[in-house]
Amino acid sequence: MKKFIKNIALFVFPVLVILMTMEPFLRKIPNEYSVKDNYLKKNSNTIDVLYLGSSHIYFGLNPEFSKYKAYNASYISQSINLDWLILNKYKENWKNLKFIVLPADYISMYSTLNTAKDEWRIKNYNLYYGFGIGINPVNYLEIFQGKFQDHVKKINEFYFEKKQAEIVSNNVGFGISYKFPSHNDIAKTSIETIKRHSVDIDNRVYHNNFKENLIAIDNIVDFAVKRKIKVIFISTPVSKEYFKGSNNLQLKKSLEVFKNLAKEKPVTCFYVDYMQNKEFTDDDLYDGDHLNDRGAQKLTHLLDSEITKLSQ
Template sequence: MIPVVAVLVTIEYMAEKIPNEYSVKNDYLKKNSGKVEVLYLGNSHVYFGINPDYALHQSYNASYISQSLDLDQMILDKYHWKNLKYIVIPADYVSMYYTLETANEKWRVKNYNIYYHFWIGHDLANYAEIFNGKIQDQIKKIENYYVHDKYSRLSTELGFGTSYQSPSPFDINKTAKVAAGRHTFDIQSEEYQNNFEINKEALNRIVRIAEEKKIRVIFLSSPVTLKYYQNCNRTQLARTMKVYDDLLKKYPETCSHIDFMQSSYFNITDFYDGDHLNNIGAEKLTKLVEQKLPKIINH
């Protein structure tokens, strides 16, 4: 068994050393969190919607696909933020009832455990690459990186996702309806009520930390297409936004809301699909948000 274990450990070590979006973000924040003035957290709406290359401040996009609010809180807790002035977190239709651990993409949990060194759950498969997928695939990935020097970078140095380029290959209205359906939950069920409480506590913790350190928290409602908005469940949307509204009332000196959900600034050519901006839309959104930050801080 010793040679077998040795081979598996070697495969695991080499696989974990291959750069990926999670390890790259963790490495950046370990070295540079003290310089960051504006921290963008959240899910794919922010990952593909905020490009810090167009920022007016020292900004970093620490969001990622399917990243829920409880993970945002863990990222905020992990690093040292000496110069942080703003925390921007999503206030989206999907925000309050979604957690990565209960989602279809829960396989991504292992990336937070392995590369951010979090401890999420008790499933051993979420703590090693060799427990995910086929060993042959891991070996092929190792060969591509170490032998052929193949590594695909999907984000910029400052964390913006570069995959969603203009023009869109999709029927935007069709993707909007599908996405809204995927983001609509049985909010009366025990599972989603539990998700709601987890995210509410995470959100409150983020705000309390910010209040203590005199950091402003910006709730960002990212642009979505009209068709996506029309297919949102009104009860879910209202209950979600009430959480943010309550925090705005409770912490008026700390919290602000920038709402572009149905903004006239954006048209169909700015979208990659029904609820994500493309690179052109991301440039517009980044500039608009960053321009609003000084006005909020001086309000």
């Protein structure tokens, strides 16, 4: 038995050494999260308008087309509780911040990353933003997520072949991969997505998500009140099929949060609804609930107009 254990140890030890040696090399390869964190560390004190939120903002608002000094700190599946952590991390640096933009979506109140299918993304917030979310050791290591051969390939390409890491956002954080024209069937993707976004709002998990996001929103609003920053909640454009397929009660309860805050704190909070805005057509959409780059340019200009009004 001792010999067997010894043989196992002799096999496992070098494997662990290899894995742990690879870990720091993997972490130093630039990615969407490390790039955004580095930008905010260096430039958060110059930003006037901060976009936060999930993919609806990531692909929906392009600071390149804003007349303000804006930055898109949103990302795919980034829930409101994570938006608060990002805002709070650089709390000493927001010297010029005047507006915070947050998504007011069908699913935003009922979704948190730790209960989503892509929960694996939590690892990126822990490693590259320095958050300590959860106790799962897998969420604190690159090497334990993904295939070993893929990790070897990444290291080889970046360090030995000198290839640049693939970053699919521009230098102000906007996601550039949803191009016009879209090759998606808008009606089909609308039906598929609305099924995924519709939840049992009485289910304990989604009920808790709602409460967690509500706490995060309250934190963000309190932060804004103290610093005389305005918060804009924005419902981004979606297809007619997506809108019609939504559960009325889920949509009502979600949007009530943002509308009520706009009524209760009219100096700080504002709600703008573009979900069915007539200026947007299916040609502006990448799929049922995301804009393409052309639609994002249009939405950025419209939001700029709102910001200009609120600045007067």
